[in-house]
Structure formats: structure tokens, C-alpha cells
Amino acid sequence: MIKVGINGYGTIGKRVADAVALQPDMEVVGVAKTRPNFEAETAVEKGYPLYAAIEERLPRFEEAGIEVAGGVEELVEAADVVVDACPSGIGAENKAMYEAYDTPALYQGGESADLVDVSFNARANYSEAADADHVRVVSCNTTGLSRLLAPLQETYGVKKARVTLVRRGGDPGQTGRGPINDILPNPVTLPSHHGPDVNTIFPDLNIDTLGMKVPATLMHTHSVNVQLEEVPTAEAVRDLLAGESRLFLVPERFDIDGAGKLKEYAMDRGRPRGDIWENCVWEESVSVEDDDLYLFQAIHQESDVVPENVDAVRAVLGAADADESIERTNDALGVGL
């Protein structure tokens, strides 16, 4: 059993912990948290050994009546691999600690690509993470783009991709964020960071990205244009994408018009927290004009990177090849809508 420690038990960390716990070849050796809030209590109830992410705060957990197994360094020492799911920038501060204990670490997409040996997407470059000490699982949006671009690149060749990312302003719990009743070019200057971030996975891909922020919390939505080297029919593209295990082609008959109904469908299907691990590509939107492919896809910012983190655990340890790992992760989680 692979001993996985999770440092940071917020939006991503708690989902990764649950996903790891479901894997037949992994166990959660512990989770680390900075504050004794509702998530800390839930972690203990789930039976995850809880560590204080900041050692000096250990007493605060005890005062709150929450049992703590120790400080985060003990967790790092006990783990075969640590998933760092701390807020952006904190991962970089933690790097020296992981190195001190010689524990391979997986970071999230908010960290800089320069921090790590490899930026990772299971579908696109799984094998590059073999034996790496520091791996960055790219952000939700970059994950969503990588999953889509990989089969297009392999099958037709990508001349150029142009993507407008209409981003949710914040997650449902991020009550301090905006915008309210506005549409913000964000950033106003081009490109948004997403294009260069996709290039950490596909170094030679020609891609321009534009970002916006709107008053929504449920999912991001991408307006995608990909100019292809070889021009297929829209039907052929739909067939290609339907064959990808982490792409969900939203069928026209479902009458799903946006993120609200997608989340409703996920909850009706019994998904934990209503999570949608797959890209949601509107089947009817897949269109080809000249050599331009167009489509809309929605990306669940809180969960699409979760199966990627699970795969990255196996990738760095050499515990399985890409196809084996993706299949094992998908089976254990129930990926596939």
C-alpha cells in the first residue's frame, strides 16, 4: 500500500484524501490542516489521522477538542509521497521540508512551474513524472485544456488553439470574492496565464488564451477554437472525444444548459460533493468550419484535478503505467458519466 500524506485539507486536499482512500493500492497516512474548523472535525470523523500544518498551532486543535496525531513533519516523514494542497505559494515554502525528509511531493497548479521538475497531466505526459521529486499537477483549467488537446493533437495535429476562459469568480464557499453583476476581462492584458501553462504540458503547442471573470461559482466555461492540421468532420471529433475516459460529452437529449444542471446531474448520480471530475463538452457545440474546430466545455474547478493527483502518486513512484493508473483511478472513483 502506498502511504499518501495530504498537506492542506481544503477544497482540493479533502477531495484528494477521499479519492486516495478509495484506491485499492493506497492509504491516507494522514492529513495536515492549519486551523481547527469544520473540515478538521470532518477529517477526524472520517478516520484520517490529523496533523497540525503549523506545529505551533497544535494547542489550538487540542483546545477545540480535536485529536491531533502530531505536527506536519511527522506526516511528511511517514508518507511515501505527499500531496501538497496548500493555498498558492505555500507549496513553494514547503518544498525544503519535503526535501529534508526525501519525500516526493505533488503540488497544485497555483504553484509556479519553475518550482518543480515536471508539470503533470495524466492523459498528456504521465510518464514524464517517473522518479521526479517535485511534480505540479496543473490547474483545473489547464487540466481541462490538456485533456481536450491531447487527443486532438495526436489525431489531427493542432495548428493553433485560441481559447476564451469564462471563469467563475470564486468557489461557492469563497464569500469574499467577486465580481457581482459584472463581466471582467481578467487579465485585461494577453495572454492569460493559461496558454503558457498549457505549454508546460505541450511545449510546442501554439495557443493563445483570454480570461474573463463573471458572477458565478459553479464551474468555469471555455469557448474553444482549435485550428487543425487535418480537418475531420464534427461527427468524427465527437466520436474521438467520446472515447476519452475523462471527457463527458453532454448529450443534447439531457437538456443541460449550463453548470447548474450539470451539478444537479452529478448530485442525482450520487457524486460525492456533487463533483464532476470530467470535462463537460456540449456535444451539440462541437462544430467544424473551414479548418476551425469549435466547442464549449465546462470545468468543475474544485474536482477535475482530483483523479490527476491520484495518478500522479503512482507516476512518481513508478507504481503503474499511464493506462493502468488512469483505469484504476477511474474505476475506484467512478469516473465516467
Place this chain on the structure above:
Amino acid sequence: MIKVGINGYGTIGKRVADAVALQPDMEVVGVAKTRPNFEAETAVEKGYPLYAAIEERLPRFEEAGIEVAGGVEELVEAADVVVDACPSGIGAENKAMYEAYDTPALYQGGESADLVDVSFNARANYSEAADADHVRVVSCNTTGLSRLLAPLQETYGVKKARVTLVRRGGDPGQTGRGPINDILPNPVTLPSHHGPDVNTIFPDLNIDTLGMKVPATLMHTHSVNVQLEEVPTAEAVRDLLAGESRLFLVPERFDIDGAGKLKEYAMDRGRPRGDIWENCVWEESVSVEDDDLYLFQAIHQESDVVPENVDAVRAVLGAADADESIERTNDALGVGL
């Protein structure tokens, strides 16, 4: 003095009436309204002769204590030209009435292009409306795209335009519309109607458009890509656009991040109703990569067609050429930020 009648006194009609009243060569011969609501009372207070758009409802205005000059047919007969600013589809029903009185009519962008002799944008095809009996002033979004594409097409040539229109869900007063907290591909299928609508102004232009709807009411925002035949620098494009009287290049120093601050600026400048007649193009967003031009622009859906309607009045009557009319309209309204 050109006698202008306005049939429909809602969002567009009331603005067109005020704009016409400011023109040195025009007068508002009357406005027609279906219901005696707050807008009807305001029209009377402004001194616009008020007509009942549905003759049988004349008594309802009298019951509400609102003085009515007559039924809409009297207005059509008295006018040299009628601006039809009725809700989408009602213009088509009114066409026979305008023909019966041999009064040229201007319709709004919600009507079908097939209804009219010419679809109209002052910057792009003013002269085509000369002597036409039925002219359609294209919608707010198509107006915004036409103003932008005309100088690009003339100066560099357009290989292909690809535009994602992130549309406000409804106007501030349209309380029954959504979405709330969602990002809707709308329509899900491609293209949105905007591309074909731009082709009513530029028949040979290669353009693909994608539409979305979001929870915002203030303005639309376009993510624009234009592949150019001749490739300029971004600076040259900025200079070109800055020379267009109905494009406002939002300067970086203004620190305007979205529609809220744009509207605030318009109100601070004393604009009636906070209207923004110009396309708002973020100067910093104007970028050139390979032969691709990118930029963001915001479009005020309630007002950008207002100066276009004023120009269309002169165009159909042959009262001025394009440059004269645009300058006269701009001067009278105060267009130019």
C-alpha cells in the same frame, strides 16, 4: 426639420427620442406607447406628443390621466420617418402600416434581416440605405462588431474573425430574466446569430461567433480574435482604433476593470442614463500574435444603437452623407469619451 416619429417607447425608443430631440435638423413629432406606465408619464413631461400604439387602448391612457395626442396611425402619417423601437417581432407586424402611409421606417436588430431592404451601420454601409423604405439598424452586438471590423477590414483586410460574445443576461429592469450564478453557452449550437448578422453588413466577411449568457446586466463583453491579411503592430491597431469616433479606447491609467466602472465613468461624465454610445475597447488588451489580433470590448446594449438610429434617419432621407451625419449626431449627443 425632419419630422421623426418613434413607435415604441421602451429601452431604445426613449433614448432615440431624446437623441433626435437634440439634433439641429430633427424634431420629435411624437412617440407611441402601448401602456400608460412611468415611461409614458415621462414622455409627456418631456413634451413629446404621446400616441397610443394600440388604438383601442386609448381610453386606458385617459383613465390614467395621461394626455394622448391620438392613435399610432396619426403619428405615422405625420412623420417623415418612423423609428420602430417595438419589441422583437412587432416591427414586422407594423410594416404594412408604414407602407400604407408611405412612411419610411427604421427597425431594430431584433427584426429579421429579410423584413427590410437594408441592414444598417453608419460606419460600415451608410450609403446603402439611401432611398430605402425599410431599414434595419442592426443589434447592439452587431453594431459593436461592425464598428470594429470596418476599419480593420479597410486597413488590413480580414482573413477571419472569431468572436466569443459574453452577453449580459438581461437589462437592469428586466427582472424576469436569468441566469443567476451560471454561465450558459447560448446558443449551445454554433454559430450564434451574431456572425450571420454581421454578414448582413459585410456580406463576404469570414466570421464565426459563439454566444454565452452570464449573470450580469450592465454591458456585453466580447472576446475578439481577428486574423488579418496584413499584420500590423498592436500599437498601429491602437492608433487606428483611436481615430474612430465611436470607439472608446479605455486607457490603462483609468483603472477600469469592467462594465461597472465604465458605467460609473459615464455617469460621472454626466451621460444621460449613464449611456455609453461607444464601443469600449480595453487599450491594453489590443494584442497581435502571429497574424492574430486580439482584444476585449464592452458594448452597452441599451444605447450603442442610438446614434446609429439617428444617422439612419438622415441616410434614408438623403439628408446628409455619412461623414456629415456621423459628425452632426456625435456633436449633438456628445459622443466621444
